[in-house]
Amino acid sequence: MGQNGWSVTYTTQSICTLKGSTVDLSCSYTYPSDYTVTTTFWFTKYDAVGPVSLSDDPDYKGRVTYRKDKGNGHTLMITDLRESDSATYKFRFTDQTGKWRYTGDPGVTLSVTGLQVKVTGGHQDKTLTCITTCTLTDNPTYIWYKNGHKVKENTSSLYSDYFSDADSYSYAVKGHDN
Incomplete structure (x- = not known):
């Protein structure tokens, strides 16, 4: 569970699916009412600055779609899955200060198989x-x-x-x- 009203809950924590298929990873998040969430994204890798949004990751170019669901739900869709997409995917969000960020653990472990x-x-x-x-x-x-x-x-x-x-x-x- 989160801390001080901040949390991320993943619908599924582990998925095994076929190479070439499409997968949806989803979660819901909570945050204190006196904050506003300004940025939401999914990631698997970090660079020198921090987590890299999948929409900015060249390995996923043109294959990821972010969808805000009802309430505070969020879905990541990845198409044309590759075995190299096997990883742990985590959801992250930022409040209006841009400083306070929350990352949901443990994430979703995706395994892609032929x-x-x-x-x-x-x-x-x-x-x-x-x-x-x-x-x-x-x-x-x-x-x-x-x-x-x-x-x-x-x-x-x-x-x-x-x-x-x-x-x-x-x-x-x-x-x-x-």
Whole structure:
């Protein structure tokens, strides 16, 4: 919790999502009624002066949107996620003096993962497993394809089948079918 009426509360503290997707990080903040908040921003890095707003960070150029929500809510949207975006994101705000600043801890830990397939089993009877570097947050639905045709759609990251060398397999996460 904050100090003397200053605080930031994050909706979620940890998110794992797919490379190439879009994510929303949100929080709400409080401050004493005799102050006015003049600056709000999200950051992951510091420079010599202090935290660097993501909207000023060249690594995020054109990929971040800040949105003020109802009350004192604030949402950061990052598009076209990269694995290098994996970091802890924190929200910061400044009052009218420009001197008193408050940074919300612990922030939101974002992990961005790609998709890989692990193949196990015998010569023809094989199991395909979808591998990610973290557990995807939104309980995704996996879509498995055999020779370009959808063969299975469910929440299991495993798929077993009788394989011939002529067959090709692929998979996607629903909503990220490309």
